[in-house]
Amino acid sequence: MTTHSAATDIGLVVANHGRHCIVETPEGKRLPCTARGKKSEAVVGDRVHWRPTHEGARGAEAGDVDEGVIEKIEPRRNLLYRQDEFKTKSFAANLDLLLIWIAVEPVFSESQLARALIAAESVNLDICIALNKTDLPGAQAQRERLAPYVAMGYTVLEGTLKKDAASWRAQLDSRMAGRATLVLGPSGAGKSTLVNALAPGARAQVGEISQALNSGRHTTTSTLWYWLGERDAEAGNPGFDQRTALIDSPGFQEFGLRQLEPAQLPALMPDIGEHAGDCKFYNCSHLHEPGCGVIAAAKRGQISASRYRIYAELHQELGQSRY
């Protein structure tokens, strides 16, 4: 709760673009804020302490305050990175669940799926894989591609937004209730349809927010935080941590994994990790060593060929990015 005797007010970052953020107050008011120091870039999901930009605004009616300065970012439970051709950048914090939204068509990339899972495991996010468009004829083939992920313990849901949106809602509601869920998926899988189904009207806020953030310039890449459900309908105006939220990161291509060491991979890939204790050498890379439990399991088919290939590719990639 905000008390005007405190030095700063608490808020939640619901959108950001560089050092410029939109902060939401516990009362639900949204206002543009700027981070103070160069190094203190807040991201969507950050809990921040902010104060009104203009002297004298404090103590005035809350409605009079129209701009703020972020003084401090609360410690984060987790922080996620996204990667494009040029750089890796943090984009969201304090999330609970990663919903990986893929479809029968366009056929999903297993390598992108594996990367997303590793990123989520590395920050202790709960994970849910969702296969959409099961009304299409290729459904069985894609189900089979996901079988190794079911076998290694991941939750894999399926359905068709087009033919039965209610069933998707029923599957997702209890998993998302009271949590902050990041939804990610390749273009064309139906993510926009999903966001519209779960948060009707939410996309309309986007124009408003991007206008406030960068004076009208179109931002397709900014991450946004949506509340699901009516504020008033929820008991006693619960705090940021108790409400159901959906985080959408349009234009997201790939998770940044460069902060990871190759040796961390087995612990973040359950099927690889399961056999990593069977190796002759304690520091086995599982790429070429004799007596390797992982290689043996891959030969027996207990680790799928594609998963082993993805492991080897990532091992090399993460090894190269060290300097």
Ligand SMILES: Nc1nc2c(ncn2[C@@H]2O[C@H](COP(=O)(O)OP(=O)(O)OP(=O)(O)O)[C@@H](O)[C@H]2O)c(=O)[nH]1
């Ligand atoms: N057959 C079928 N089509 C679906 C289903 N769900 C969504 N679609 C269609 O898939 C197409 C893509 O859906 P969008 O929601 O625009 O997909 P998106 O992932 O947001 O794609 P981008 O906007 O390109 O990022 C649309 O034509 C939808 O009508 C489904 O369950 N089955």
Ligand SMILES: [Zn+2]
């Ligand atoms: Zn090994």
